[in-house]
Amino acid sequence: MARAAHAAQTDKAGRPYAEHLQAVAEGVRARGGDDEQIAAAWLHDAVEDDVLPERDLEEAALTRRTKDIVLAVTKRAGEAPEEYARRILDTSGALLVKEADLAHNADPARLAVLDDPTRARLARKYARMRTLLGLRRGEYQRKHP
Numbered sequence: 001m002a003r004a005a006h007a008a009q010t011d012k013a014g015r016p017y018a019e020h021l022q023a024v025a026e027g028v029r030a031r032g033g034d035d036e037q038i039a040a041a042w043l044h045d046a047v048e049d050d051v052l053p054e055r056d057l058e059e060a061a062l063t064r065r066t067k068d069i070v071l072a073v074t075k076r077a078g079e080a081p082e083e084y085a086r087r088i089l090d091t092s093g094a095l096l097v098k099e100a101d102l103a104h105n106a107d108p109a110r111l112a113v114l115d116d117p118t119r120a121r122l123a124r125k126y127a128r129m130r131t132l133l134g135l136r137r138g139e140y141q142r143k144h145p
Contacts, residue, residue, distance in 0.1 A: 001043065001052070001060060013113040020104060021045070027100030037093045040069035044097055048074045069094045073101065085132035099135055102126050 025041040046052035072091035088094045106126045111119045
């Protein structure tokens with residue numbers, strides 16, 4: 001479902017977007033995530049990127065928890081970062097998915113191919129979200145399983 005939804009999409013470096021999804025899912029697995037969190041990792045950007053309507057997510061053969069995690073990590077237009085972070089923290093299993101997403105987004109190898117202003121802007125954005133979520137660099141705190 002995730003690969004089909006993002007099939008025509010590339011990341012900021014021009015790589016197939018499915019590579020990011022796979023890396024986040026692998027990051028969730030490596031951090032001890034369960035099958036529902038891994039499924040959510042594959043779909044974590046689908047609704048936000050408008051490649052999967054929320055209605056289709058709701059109708060998908062996924063557990064309620066997986067759907068809730070996907071919706072929790074879906075940033076909404078005009079939403080304050082604090083509100084977004086609170087929703088992630090309040091949703092069981094979402095923090096691990098977001099932590100794996102942030103880790104891959106902030107990977108120096110991925111950032112290295114971007115221009116300096118974009119790299120600096122994204123680094124600040126990711127650091128701020130880690131702070132709001134109570135995550136230290138390179139560490140996942142199991143506050144919310």
